[in-house]
Amino acid sequence: MRDYVVEIIERTFNVAAYVATSIHDYPDVALASAVLFYWSRRASEDGLCMSAARACTLHDLIFRCAPGIVEIDPGRAVTDGARARIACQSLALELVEQSQVGICLSELDQLDLGLLETNRSMEEDDYMYSDDDEADCSDRDLDGIESEEDSLDWHPKPSSKVITKESLLLAQGEDLRRVMEFLKLKEQHARTLLIHHRWDVDKLFAVLVDKGKDQLFAEAGVTVLECKSYAASLFSPTVACNICMEDICANEVTVMDCSHCFCNNCWTEHFIVKINEGQSRRIRCMEHKCNAICDEAAIRNLVSARDPELAERFERFLLESYIDDNKMVKWCPSVPHCGNAIRVENDEYCEVECACGLQFCFRCSSEAHSPCSCLMWELWAKKCKDESETVNWMTVHTKPCPKCHKPVEKNGGCNLVSCICGQPFCWLCGGATGKNHTWTSISGHSCGRYKEDKEQSAERAKKDLYRYMHYHNRHKAHTDSFKLESRLKELIKDKISISESKNINYIDYTWVTNGLYRLFRSRRVLSYSYPFAYYMFGNDLFKDEMADEKKRELKKNLFEDQQERLESNVEKLSKSLEQQFDELTEEAVMAMRAEVINLSVHIDGICKKMYECIENDLLGSLEQAIHNISPYKSEGVERASELSVFTRDPSQCFLQLNSSLKGETMEPGRSSSGSPSFEKGCSSRKRGRREALLDLNMPARATFKSYDFNSQISHPR
Amino acid sequence: MLDLSRVQKELMDCNRDKDISGISVELRGDDLSRLFGTISGPIATPYEGGTFRIDIHLTDEYPFEPPKMQFMTKVWHPNISSQNGAICLDILKDQWSPALTIKTALLSLQALLSAPEPDDPQDAVVAQQYLRDYPTFVGTARYWTETFAKRASVGIEEKVQKLVEMGFPEDLVRKSLDKVGGDENMALEKLCSG
Numbered sequence A: 001m002r003d004y005v006v007e008i009i010e011r012t013f014n015v016a017a018y019v020a021t022s023i024h025d026y027p028d029v030a031l032a033s034a035v036l037f038y039w040s041r042r043a044s045e046d047g048l049c050m051s052a053a054r055a056c057t058l059h060d061l062i063f064r065c066a067p068g069i070v071e072i073d074p075g076r077a078v079t080d081g082a083r084a085r086i087a088c089q090s091l092a093l094e095l096v097e098q099s100q101v102g103i104c105l106s107e108l109d110q111l112d113l114g115l116l117e118t119n120r121s122m123e124e125d126d127y128m129y130s131d132d133d134e135a136d137c138s139d140r141d142l143d144g145i146e147s148e149e150d151s152l153d154w155h156p157k158p159s160s161k162v163i164t165k166e167s168l169l170l171a172q173g174e175d176l177r178r179v180m181e182f183l184k185l186k187e188q189h190a191r192t193l194l195i196h197h198r199w200d201v202d203k204l205f206a207v208l209v210d211k212g213k214d215q216l217f218a219e220a221g222v223t224v225l226e227c228k229s230y231a232a233s234l235f236s237p238t239v240a241c242n243i244c245m246e247d248i249c250a251n252e253v254t255v256m257d258c259s260h261c262f263c264n265n266c267w268t269e270h271f272i273v274k275i276n277e278g279q280s281r282r283i284r285c286m287e288h289k290c291n292a293i294c295d296e297a298a299i300r301n302l303v304s305a306r307d308p309e310l311a312e313r314f315e316r317f318l319l320e321s322y323i324d325d326n327k328m329v330k331w332c333p334s335v336p337h338c339g340n341a342i343r344v345e346n347d348e349y350c351e352v353e354c355a356c357g358l359q360f361c362f363r364c365s366s367e368a369h370s371p372c373s374c375l376m377w378e379l380w381a382k383k384c385k386d387e388s389e390t391v392n393w394m395t396v397h398t399k400p401c402p403k404c405h406k407p408v409e410k411n412g413g414c415n416l417v418s419c420i421c422g423q424p425f426c427w428l429c430g431g432a433t434g435k436n437h438t439w440t441s442i443s444g445h446s447c448g449r450y451k452e453d454k455e456q457s458a459e460r461a462k463k464d465l466y467r468y469m470h471y472h473n474r475h476k477a478h479t480d481s482f483k484l485e486s487r488l489k490e491l492i493k494d495k496i497s498i499s500e501s502k503n504i505n506y507i508d509y510t511w512v513t514n515g516l517y518r519l520f521r522s523r524r525v526l527s528y529s530y531p532f533a534y535y536m537f538g539n540d541l542f543k544d545e546m547a548d549e550k551k552r553e554l555k556k557n558l559f560e561d562q563q564e565r566l567e568s569n570v571e572k573l574s575k576s577l578e579q580q581f582d583e584l585t586e587e588a589v590m591a592m593r594a595e596v597i598n599l600s601v602h603i604d605g606i607c608k609k610m611y612e613c614i615e616n617d618l619l620g621s622l623e624q625a626i627h628n629i630s631p632y633k634s635e636g637v638e639r640a641s642e643l644s645v646f647t648r649d650p651s652q653c654f655l656q657l658n659s660s661l662k663g664e665t666m667e668p669g670r671s672s673s674g675s676p677s678f679e680k681g682c683s684s685r686k687r688g689r690r691e692a693l694l695d696l697n698m699p700a701r702a703t704f705k706s707y708d709f710n711s712q713i714s715h716p717r
Numbered sequence B: 001m002l003d004l005s006r007v008q009k010e011l012m013d014c015n016r017d018k019d020i021s022g023i024s025v026e027l028r029g030d031d032l033s034r035l036f037g038t039i040s041g042p043i044a045t046p047y048e049g050g051t052f053r054i055d056i057h058l059t060d061e062y063p064f065e066p067p068k069m070q071f072m073t074k075v076w077h078p079n080i081s082s083q084n085g086a087i088c089l090d091i092l093k094d095q096w097s098p099a100l101t102i103k104t105a106l107l108s109l110q111a112l113l114s115a116p117e118p119d120d121p122q123d124a125v126v127a128q129q130y131l132r133d134y135p136t137f138v139g140t141a142r143y144w145t146e147t148f149a150k151r152a153s154v155g156i157e158e159k160v161q162k163l164v165e166m167g168f169p170e171d172l173v174r175k176s177l178d179k180v181g182g183d184e185n186m187a188l189e190k191l192c193s194g
């Protein structure tokens, strides 16, 4: 078995190395990456884990290998099949990407699964319609597209996961287990290490490699003793407690791992104070300058004897550290709270859908707002609130600070205002200034507008306001349409069942629902593209970046052009879907089908282009501000999947917490015939037809064509 | 609940060697939670010769929470507020350990007087002066020591005089001054509050 693992990995790496070395000779990159996928998939299908991986000599260009872990640069540790697959995938994608732009592999920095999307979009160009041949669409093409949408050879499972109250324990189980196994630690010590490193296992291992075990432990306050020393208590019947300054009976004292000994009363008192302070996760020893974190079992025992309720709170605090102290996990922002948290795998810039149905931006926890950046959306939401509360819309009271963008209120007649961040700026032009000023001039600043009279500034306020209203009205119009169209869902469902009952010949109506979801998704994009444009081409955020009026005008026109195209196509699709297809002749239905599919594909293409434009030409060209947005997903906001942790053997989890949960939530060992991800893929394909209406995230298409790998490389089985 | 027995032990222990350490702790009233400490200014510092009084408040959670300390005597020091005597010292905050005592805390304050940490200032104005114009800093600190830290021991009669002139009965003035250890303002506060 072990040899097999090594072989699989070696083959994978060989392919990687092949591509890496032959980049400048235009290698068959598609083939190489396909082979990579194949092998890595095999590895994970077979449930292989790489904990037995050995030092890698071949590929130090790409992999930094330490005994027991395979690391993929930078600092990404790979210890099991799932991770190996991810690593190989991203590697493969990276290779493809690199070879096309001709960057040397040693410059690899960020590996990102998101690249998968880019590659797909390139393949998809084959199916895109240009404006000219839009009307021309033969049936053969349509079938091609549709089967493409259904034939799901392989697609990435959602990388985000729902963590419920019940699976919270399970969710951290894997991380705990990895650290416990690798460092041969007790659970509490593993937890202390993880909490210290904010549950970033990769970072933890990186520190281990860089600084060594002792330093790793010392920094986190972990003391692992071979055997506890009870010397003090062995020889005398009483021990002097340094805290209460009393002599205490030797059986009423507790010695911590750091060998500091105090009486139980004092320990308990200390724990209670710390838990109440909300410091449950890092309760240090009472000794001065002792950095050791107290044993959670000792805390549990002592506190529950005094205050069982507080002991429970302590448990909860520990358990929820996985959510609260973890960059990759966030509570679902639903109100009332659904009790779930969401974990993402690769990138915090993404939008997810919780099991409760709420879609939100993972980064800022507000509603899904792509293609607006989080800052844009925050400003916009606030602006809408402020503006609607302003009785007189003409009085615009605040201006954003040129430094921190917080709105600053003007008080008094002076046009030199200053923000709480300390930045003074000119009220009239919004530009940063020096601090000294008189009534007629502001030092370090000459906008020439300082003497602008009240009428002019009122004029400006009016202009600002009209501009805002322009974007606001369009944003709102599309949001309203979205709400109206949501009702179409039920109507269409009815129509489909009517049609299906009328026709003896089975006709597939997936295209209707697919079209409907395309409508929903693109309507969203359209609606949020307005606040985006408001900030992108306005003065609030990018005044200096977009200083060149002509260029700005040009970019704005290009963007608005795309917006318009999207708008008109979305309206067309909306209209088309409102047809009473249950009353139409079969021929008319087929015509409608052609139109819906045609428009859907076209709209998807426009959205993608629009995002490319936003990411590369607009936000990408900014020199100072950094604005990231959630990437475009043809399939819509990703629905976080139920948590299923790869567990080789459930009995290996020595979880002490809430042991009652263990039986219910632990996943049974995986079958050897296939990996969960592929089972998932299959089931969602099966579900496709029957439950299509409920599935907002239906995969729009598949990419990897099947390939006869066995003719290329023989499999050892 | 405040550990009274520990506080009593601490008081006894602290006052045993007060002549050597230059540190003493006294009760402020009948209540063990209000104390005041005295430290003598370290030799070879601008604080030399001064006697600095520190207000100490013990919370119910003491010693599991740090004692709250604040200078009553005005002092010019980067880590002590020149406005209200608030102290910036790690062991009085997150580095506190129940194994420390009031005495160790006061000793740390004494050490702070001889070794300021201007990079972690409580009083930005003082800290800037310390870093940019050390001679002026020393001058100011010494002046403050002369003016505020030495007055407590001399001229008690002057203070009595002053307070009596404000219209308070002499015996009450003397009692109050005694209670607060000679601090004029605190005595006045006490007199006013009844």
Ligand SMILES: [Zn+2]
Binding pocket: A241, A242, A243, A244, A245, A246, A248, A262, A263, A264, A265, A266, A267
């Ligand atoms: Zn004790």
Ligand SMILES: [Zn+2]
Binding pocket: A256, A258, A259, A260, A285, A286, A287, A290, A291, A292
């Ligand atoms: Zn210790």
Ligand SMILES: [Zn+2]
Binding pocket: A332, A333, A334, A338, A339, A340, A354, A355, A356, A357, A358
């Ligand atoms: Zn939720």
Ligand SMILES: [Zn+2]
Binding pocket: A361, A362, A363, A364, A365, A366, A369, A373, A374, A377
């Ligand atoms: Zn956001």
Ligand SMILES: [Zn+2]
Binding pocket: A401, A402, A403, A404, A405, A406, A419, A420, A421, A422, A423
């Ligand atoms: Zn500001």
Ligand SMILES: [Zn+2]
Binding pocket: A414, A415, A416, A437
């Ligand atoms: Zn002014």
Ligand SMILES: [Zn+2]
Binding pocket: A426, A427, A428, A429, A430, A431, A445, A446, A447, A448, A449, A450
């Ligand atoms: Zn100006």
